[in-house]
Amino acid sequence: MAKRDYYDVLGIGRGASIEEIKTAYRRLARQHHPDLNQSNQKVAEEKFKELSEAYEVLVDPDKRRNYDAHGFAGVEPNFGPQGFTWQNFTHAGDLEDLLGSSPFFQELFGRGLGDSPFGEPHRRSSHVPFRGSDIEISVRLPLSAAVTGAEPKLEVPQLVPCDDCKGTGARNGTALEVCPECDGRGQVRRSQNRGYSQLITITECPICHGTGRRIRDPCRTCEGAGAIHRVRRIEVTVPPGVEDGAVLRLARQGGPANEGGIAGDLFVQILFEPSDKFTRDGQDALTDLRLTLSEALFGAEIKLPTLSSEAVLKVPPCTQPETRFRLRGEGFPRLRSRERGDLIVTAHVDLPPELTPHQRELLREALGSAPAKSSSKRGGLFGGRR
Ligand SMILES: [Zn+2]
Ligand SMILES: [Zn+2]
Structure with missing residues (x-):
């Protein structure tokens, strides 16, 4: 075309x-705008570009002077060897009020200027470094690990770019094609006639999900996804004294980045299994001890488990029910410290389920029979309060 x-x-x-130049351009730009000429879009695109080139030259006094004096040769230096491209168009702002909401316009001037903004899919540049994603996982440990520390092995699920297709999803270097549904624009426009009016809706293209490109021949390794799931095994050091629910941050152990980017972080939440023996109260551990009546009465040395091993507790004679014993340093460690909390043992006294007649006789003799009522003046061995 000449x-x-x-x-x-x-x-x-x-x-x-x-x-006059501005008015003429605006009128024609509206008339030939590709968005409004769906049936004959290619022609409209060419027309729109031609208009824009003419406008670019004539609205600029210097370029216009050169054109008037030397014709096309006078403006060639402005555009380079291939002639006018959208990259040379510096007056997009003049149309913004008119076309700013148009998907075409946004694509052309909002998402970077390409020579052929109509048929070309958006390119995801692989040269822009991005940071890998952060990954959060949790690990369950026995409560004893809070004392001893642990080194659990974790399996970290990751989505990594597929090597075989370099993350494009297209098989072995085959080209991506322009999405036929949206013609590379990433959006589809549907119009419904309603009497005299037309309802136009613009939505993301369901075929290419807004990317504007489609894979002709999907990569077999990743089935076109561009990424594959991989499980990475890593060992984590959980130091003694970690609180339940604490989160360890492992810098750069998360999702991979591309070239030039940095990996994301891995966040590991530590959860301790509930223990049937111990409960945690800050640095202290709480546990219960059941004594028989004779252990409580006469005293005893009782072996009991602690968080990390076992200990012998000396129960003195006449230990009252619910007496609390404190085993120093047998609790939980403080993080990054040698200090440890205490193990607090609450003694419960179990009465015998029943007495033989002989036991009853002996006890009655020793303790006297239970006096009637009056809670404040009970006598006998069990009655006095200290
Ligand atoms: Zn599409
Ligand atoms: Zn692949």
């Missing part, structure tokens, strides 16, 4: 004022 004179393209005379 190049048409810029004044002819805009339908104006050689002496047109800046205002």
Whole structure:
């Protein structure tokens, strides 16, 4: 197609004022806008580009002077060897009020200028470094690990770029094609006629999910996803004294980055299994001890488990029910410290389920029979309060 004179393209005379140029361009741009010419979009695109080139030259006094003096040769240096491209268009702002909401316009001027914004899919540049994603996982440990520390082995699920297709999802270097559904724009426009009006809705393209490109021949390794699931095994050091629910951050052990980017972080939440023997109260551990009546009465040395091993507790004679004993340093460690909390043992006294007649006789003799009522003045061995 022969190049048409810029004044002819805009339908104006050689002496047109800046205002006339602007008015003519806006009128024609609206008329030939590709969004409004769905049935014949390619032609409309060419037309729109031709208009924009003419406008680019004539609205600029310097370029216009060169054009008037030397024709197309006068503006060639402005555009480079391939002629006018969208990258040379510096007056997009003049149309913003008119076309700013148009998907075409946004694509052309909002998402970077390409020479052929119509048919070309958006390219995801692989040269922009990005940071890998953060990954959060949790690990369950026995409560004793809070004392001893632990080194659990974790399996970290990761989505890593597929090597075989370099993350594109397309088989072995095959090209991506322009999405036929949206023609590379990533959006689809549906219009419904409603009497005299037309309802137009614009939605993300369901075929390419807004990328504007489609894979012709999917990579077999990743089935076109561009990424594969991989499980990475790593060993984590959980130091003694970690609190339940604490989160360890392992810098750069998370999702991988691309070239030049840095990996994300791995966050490991530590959860301790509940123990049937111990409960935690800050640095202290709490446990219960059941004594028989004779152990409580006469005293005893009782072996009992602690968090990390076992200990012998000396129960003195006449130990009252619910007496609390404190075993120093047998609790939980403090993080990054040698200090440890205590193990607090609560003694419960179990009465015998029943007495033989002989036991009853002996006890009655020793303790006296239970006095009637009056809770404040009970006598006998069990009655006195200290
Ligand atoms: Zn599409
Ligand atoms: Zn692949």
